[in-house]
Amino acid sequence: MRRRLPKAAGEVEVEESYEEVPPVALSPELMEWAIENLLSNAVSALDRHPGRIRVAIEHRPKAGVVDVVVQDNGRGMAPADQTHAFEPGFTTKRRGWGLGLALARRVVEEYHAASSTSARAPRAKARRW
Numbered sequence: 551m552r553r554r555l556p557k558a559a560g561e562v563e564v565e566e567s568y569e570e571v572p573p574v575a576l577s578p579e580l581m582e583w584a585i586e587n588l589l590s591n592a593v594s595a596l597d598r599h600p601g602r603i604r605v606a607i608e609h610r611p612k613a614g615v616v617d618v619v620v621q622d623n624g625r626g627m628a629p630a631d632q633t634h635a636f637e638p639g640f641t642t643k644r645r646g647w648g649l650g651l652a653l654a655r656r657v658v659e660e661y662h663a664a665s666s667t668s669a670r671a672p673r674a675k676a677r678r679w
């Protein structure tokens with residue numbers, strides 16, 4: 551996981567927590583790419599020391615759902631931005647393309663028939679599917 555973090559992410563505390571889950575049919579390449587995009591967003595959102603990123607795989611047996619969570623303690627998103635975050639071309643970055651989340655959502659929803667959301671904890675952001 552750590553080798554996936556951009557080099558700029560020197561002083562980031564990464565917490566990984568992976569539950570035992572039943573076999574899930576997925577494309578490793580596409581999913582890896584989607585998670586990489588979430589990590590890259592998380593790193594660029596960090597604005598305090600220590601920056602923290604949590605990556606978790608969680609199993610909710612009753613719902614028959616496996617969640618993949620990428621969460622950071624960075625600046626978070628204004629509610630208005632959150633409604634647009636997944637739209638292609640939406641970016642608040644000077645050099646952003648605004649494509650990461652749009653494509654990650656496609657990977658999750660179209661290739662895996664799963665769902666993706668962003669959630670706002672106190673100054674945190676998670677993506678679940």
Ligand SMILES: Nc1ncnc2c1ncn2[C@@H]1O[C@H](COP(=O)(O)OP(=O)(O)OP(=O)(O)O)[C@@H](O)[C@H]1O
Nearest residue numbers: 591592595626635641642643646647648649650651
């Ligand atoms: N973890 C996060 N914390 C705060 N804001 C975020 C986070 N992830 C995404 N965003 C917001 O959503 C916008 C869209 O993200 P997205 O990944 O689609 O595009 P981008 O990162 O701006 O550009 P790129 O195409 O290079 O990924 C970002 O510009 C940022 O404003």
Ligand SMILES: [Mg+2]
Nearest residue numbers: 587591650651
């Ligand atoms: Mg991005």
